[in-house]
Amino acid sequence: MSSPEQFVxxxxxxxxxxxxxGLTVGVFLHYLLYRLGLPIQPFIYVAF
Amino acid sequence: MTTKEIFLALRTSMVTRTVLAGLAVGFxxxxxxxxRAAHTVAHENFIRFTQYTSPESKYYPTxxxxxxxxxxxxxxxxxxxxxxxxxxxxGVAQTPxxxxxxxxxxxxxxxxxxxxxAFNSSLITDAASVAAEALSKEFPRQIYIANAAPTQAPTxxxxxxxxxxxxxxxxKGLLLDAPAREKKVADTIYTRIPYPDGHVxxxxxxxxxxxxLAAWLDSWCYFNDFWNDxxxxxxxxxxxxxxxxxxxxxxxxxxWRDPDPDGTQIPMTVRFPATTxxxxxxxIRGNSQYAFNxxxxxxxxxxxxxxxDVFQKGIQDIFPPALKSRTLILLSGTATYYTRWLTEDxxxxxxxAYEMAVQRWKAGGFDAMEYGRDFxxxxxxxRTHLTATGxxxxxxxxxxxxxxMAQQLGYxxx
Amino acid sequence: xxxFLSFLRMAFEPAGADEAGRIFNTYWFVVFAAVATAGFxxxxxxxxxxxxxxxxxxxxxYHFAGPAxxxxxxxxxxxxxxxxxxxxxxxxxxxxxxxxxxxxxxxxAHFLTLEVLGQINKSWGPAIEAYxxxxxxxxxxxxxxxxxxxxxxxxxxxxxxxxxxxxxxxKGAAPLRNPLHFTLFSIFFPSLVAGPIKRFGQFIPxxxxxxxxxxxxxxxxxxxxxxxxxLKKVVIADNLxxxxxxxxxxxxxxxxxQFAAYGMATRWFxxxxxxxRILFDFSGYSDIAIGLARLLGIQLPENFNWPYAAxxxxxxxxxxxxxxxxxxxxxxxxxLGGNRHGAGRKILNGLVAFALCGLWHGAAWxxxxxxxxxxxxxxxxxxxxxxxxxxxxxxxxxxLAPKGSWLLTQLFVCLGWLLFFYPLDKAAQLAGLLFGITP
Numbered sequence: 001m002s003s004p005e006q007f008v009x010x011x012x013x014x015x016x017x018x019x020x021x022g023l024t025v026g027v028f029l030h031y032l033l034y035r036l037g038l039p040i041q042p043f044i045y046v047a048f
Numbered sequence: 049m050t051t052k053e054i055f056l057a058l059r060t061s062m063v064t065r066t067v068l069a070g071l072a073v074g075f076x077x078x079x080x081x082x083x084r085a086a087h088t089v090a091h092e093n094f095i096r097f098t099q100y101t102s103p104e105s106k107y108y109p110t111x112x113x114x115x116x117x118x119x120x121x122x123x124x125x126x127x128x129x130x131x132x133x134x135x136x137x138x139g140v141a142q143t144p145x146x147x148x149x150x151x152x153x154x155x156x157x158x159x160x161x162x163x164x165x166a167f168n169s170s171l172i173t174d175a176a177s178v179a180a181e182a183l184s185k186e187f188p189r190q191i192y193i194a195n196a197a198p199t200q201a202p203t204x205x206x207x208x209x210x211x212x213x214x215x216x217x218x219x220k221g222l223l224l225d226a227p228a229r230e231k232k233v234a235d236t237i238y239t240r241i242p243y244p245d246g247h248v249x250x251x252x253x254x255x256x257x258x259x260x261l262a263a264w265l266d267s268w269c270y271f272n273d274f275w276n277d278x279x280x281x282x283x284x285x286x287x288x289x290x291x292x293x294x295x296x297x298x299x300x301x302x303x304w305r306d307p308d309p310d311g312t313q314i315p316m317t318v319r320f321p322a323t324t325x326x327x328x329x330x331x332i333r334g335n336s337q338y339a340f341n342x343x344x345x346x347x348x349x350x351x352x353x354x355x356x357d358v359f360q361k362g363i364q365d366i367f368p369p370a371l372k373s374r375t376l377i378l379l380s381g382t383a384t385y386y387t388r389w390l391t392e393d394x395x396x397x398x399x400x401a402y403e404m405a406v407q408r409w410k411a412g413g414f415d416a417m418e419y420g421r422d423f424x425x426x427x428x429x430x431r432t433h434l435t436a437t438g439x440x441x442x443x444x445x446x447x448x449x450x451x452x453m454a455q456q457l458g459y460x461x462x
Numbered sequence: 463x464x465x466f467l468s469f470l471r472m473a474f475e476p477a478g479a480d481e482a483g484r485i486f487n488t489y490w491f492v493v494f495a496a497v498a499t500a501g502f503x504x505x506x507x508x509x510x511x512x513x514x515x516x517x518x519x520x521x522x523x524y525h526f527a528g529p530a531x532x533x534x535x536x537x538x539x540x541x542x543x544x545x546x547x548x549x550x551x552x553x554x555x556x557x558x559x560x561x562x563x564x565x566x567x568x569x570x571a572h573f574l575t576l577e578v579l580g581q582i583n584k585s586w587g588p589a590i591e592a593y594x595x596x597x598x599x600x601x602x603x604x605x606x607x608x609x610x611x612x613x614x615x616x617x618x619x620x621x622x623x624x625x626x627x628x629x630x631x632x633k634g635a636a637p638l639r640n641p642l643h644f645t646l647f648s649i650f651f652p653s654l655v656a657g658p659i660k661r662f663g664q665f666i667p668x669x670x671x672x673x674x675x676x677x678x679x680x681x682x683x684x685x686x687x688x689x690x691x692x693l694k695k696v697v698i699a700d701n702l703x704x705x706x707x708x709x710x711x712x713x714x715x716x717x718x719x720q721f722a723a724y725g726m727a728t729r730w731f732x733x734x735x736x737x738x739r740i741l742f743d744f745s746g747y748s749d750i751a752i753g754l755a756r757l758l759g760i761q762l763p764e765n766f767n768w769p770y771a772a773x774x775x776x777x778x779x780x781x782x783x784x785x786x787x788x789x790x791x792x793x794x795x796x797x798l799g800g801n802r803h804g805a806g807r808k809i810l811n812g813l814v815a816f817a818l819c820g821l822w823h824g825a826a827w828x829x830x831x832x833x834x835x836x837x838x839x840x841x842x843x844x845x846x847x848x849x850x851x852x853x854x855x856x857x858x859x860x861x862l863a864p865k866g867s868w869l870l871t872q873l874f875v876c877l878g879w880l881l882f883f884y885p886l887d888k889a890a891q892l893a894g895l896l897f898g899i900t901p
Binding site: 062064065067068071257258261262265285286287288297 | 488489490492493678679681682685686697700701704705
Binding site for chain 1: 655656696
């Protein structure tokens, strides 16, 4: 059994984590398209 | 290694192409799931849209959602009755058990399926009419009911709050072919208001452009159907001022009970406060005062430009021609509590305004009827909304009319 | 195809009023950003990428600012560019003054006439305003607005970037000769509306690097950053704004009586929500801007670095709106003399710099007081150890208990947000209630 350090640096862990991050971003961008259609607050700093 | 160290190690050693592949798979996967949700999201035991499932609390039902509700509810062989219109027909001040459309269902019996898609302040051309039209090929035996004031012209494509449903259906290819309506809607976008200093305002353009883009993107990505489904069934992510407290706002919307009160339990002094009498009378007079002038003999004669505006131009192309005859317009009467304060002359003017509006709607190819003139004081919750007793009376008036229309439209065996 | 053509037509029409302030949060922007970034990637050659990007920036600027909002920026930009080319020190000073005057004209005319002149003679302000409206009707904003003249979109950010440019050229930096570079420095769409405030010495090399080397790494990092920004904005900040609206009321009209009805714990909880709301709203915006630029392979300066982890006021300003605080340091504080003329002058310079920093956020006294509040905090923080008797022991105590420093710093910052968001009298009442003082 490899140590946690080795596992974290293994291609499997790196690809799995990368895929998870990508999936999360993809899902969130889909949610964002839904959210933009709802009443939304203006950015505070745009007024400055 | 601590969890933080593991996370940092993973974060700094991400594989770019895998991240991008995940992103693409995640986004496209969501679009496909959304496409599926469009055919499955149906509010179980649906009675009406509540304040928690309407734009008041940042929930915008989609046309697919409404179609799914109908499909889940309707039984084979039933005639579909879609209720649209505003808060009066939504059943404000009626509890879910008292809603007039439920009473209508009971009176019409098993041969009909009544679905209430009315929203507060919505017009004849808003969400419910779009859903009915989108279902017109699938359920051709249908009747659409909505309400209006006597000289109120609906905006083609819907009012500013609810017109997203029109564009939603438009880009999903669910509307019938209606070039005249499309032209009218396009003209609305470029409505110009010129100001004396020379600048021109386009009140609808920005709003409609954004709606169009949203609906166009949604026709590819189905984000509204998917995330509405999540908000309704699983968890809510959007705060709205009408929501229960901060702690509960993530609850799925299906858990929030329909909050409309039983209007009969609210004291008359609250329903008809003396302080608002003059304002409410002005509103009631407004239904007819600009529609008539007095002639030399002191008789009311109609002010043609206004009637022509509403009934020649206003209602002509709001629906595809084939859908006019299956539409029943209810001219909503006003509370007897207030009308008794009108002069005899004003009451007469009010009466002929309603009668003329019924005639004009009928002449335009629709069916129409008025209600409320003979209702008792307690049948109204306020100037326009009905209590449970009013709801019963309304359903009692509308049910035979619906049967009559079904007969005339050839929905029933001869 | 029809939809694409319709979009193109919309791209060259000014936005509707309901899009004001939403910018990145519009479908128009989503489609625009998709077209602009995809076009940029597909063009491959830097010689084509930069003109394409400039064209996209013009479309963005025109859509959100309209012709009236674009015109003053174009004039100011052309003047700044030409002055830069002359490398004349006097011309640069004149250009800096012009940018500052333009900023004052658009953002502070109302404040200066009614609030500042009004302190001397109450009738002067309205008289000057009426005259200005009569003489410049096309520039005047509607009666009752916070501004006398309608400020062009992003005016404060344009002015600061142009001042920075001319100041550096005056000091000897090489000006931007390539008009495309100057155009992109001025109206680069990710940072056009609300920063981060760029430095041309850093931006132009990054722009060129992006045009020639943008790759999948940039795209992946860009998307992650954009997603993080929108998460902060739409999921956290917007929900907090709606909730705060319900529990406290709007910016101009906080419900003090409602606030007083809450228990002490709830009041402090709401103050924390106010602090989180502005952090997530603005750092979300900055993340989106930085992420968008990164999609093009271009690096914008960072604006936030965990500001609520700061253990002193100096530390806070090195972590909060970094591009603004460093601008104020370089172009206000240091030119005023910085810390070069003794402790008293240093404190005075700091107060002036912070008062201007406050005023930059809005033409109202509460912003000035907020700036002075931070300036004072900074002065105390930097000098308290020199106080005879208590200074040294207190400093040692805080060194031994860094959590205490953190708590004091964040208490100071959070209370400051009341001044930032609410009118002075209401802010004082709300602050009093946090300590049990009922108005």
